[in-house]
Amino acid sequence: MSTRPNCEIHLRHVEGAPEAVISSVKTERELQRLINGEGEVDKSQISQVVKKLQVVIADYLESGRDIDIRLTPLEIISAVEAAIQEAAGKPSPWPDGADARTFFIHGLYDELIQQPSNIFETKLFPDGSTRYVPIGRAVWKACLEKLRDRLSRPSGEVGS
Numbered sequence: 001m002s003t004r005p006n007c008e009i010h011l012r013h014v015e016g017a018p019e020a021v022i023s024s025v026k027t028e029r030e031l032q033r034l035i036n037g038e039g040e041v042d043k044s045q046i047s048q049v050v051k052k053l054q055v056v057i058a059d060y061l062e063s064g065r066d067i068d069i070r071l072t073p074l075e076i077i078s079a080v081e082a083a084i085q086e087a088a089g090k091p092s093p094w095p096d097g098a099d100a101r102t103f104f105i106h107g108l109y110d111e112l113i114q115q116p117s118n119i120f121e122t123k124l125f126p127d128g129s130t131r132y133v134p135i136g137r138a139v140w141k142a143c144l145e146k147l148r149d150r151l152s153r154p155s156g157e158v159g160s
Contacts, residue, residue: 087141
């Protein structure tokens with residue numbers, strides 16, 4: 001059994017801390033916020049993600065034709081709603097595969113919630129560099145909400 005030397009860490013109040021320490025702590029906190037996907041949502045990147053999600057949904061729906069399943073707009077939106085809830089930390093509301101149709105809707109939900117691992121956003125870091133980081137939870141949720149709103153509009157309506 002080894003004994004560790006008695007270590008003490010002394011922290012001064014921010015007012016008494018040297019400028020370099022304050023900026024370093026601030027930079028580390030900002031960096032951690034960026035990594036965690038916290039902070040403001042960069043709306044300029046949302047429309048690109050929504051377009052990608054529309055392609056993902058179209059591809060998934062195409063796969064249902066082989067098994068003669070065509071989802072209604074309400075069913076598609078319900079899968080997107082469930083993905084929004086998952087982005088907020090809530091689990092899927094559907095049991096796995098109660099019937100073929102439910103299984104297929106749940107599959108669309110699964111397809112959607114897997115997308116963040118393939119989507120990156122650009123972030124300006126405290127050191128002035130711009131880097132790609134995995135899409136943050138807040139941005140992901142905003143993308144899904146925008147997708148839901150776009151899917152909910154009557155087909156003749158125009159908008160972003």
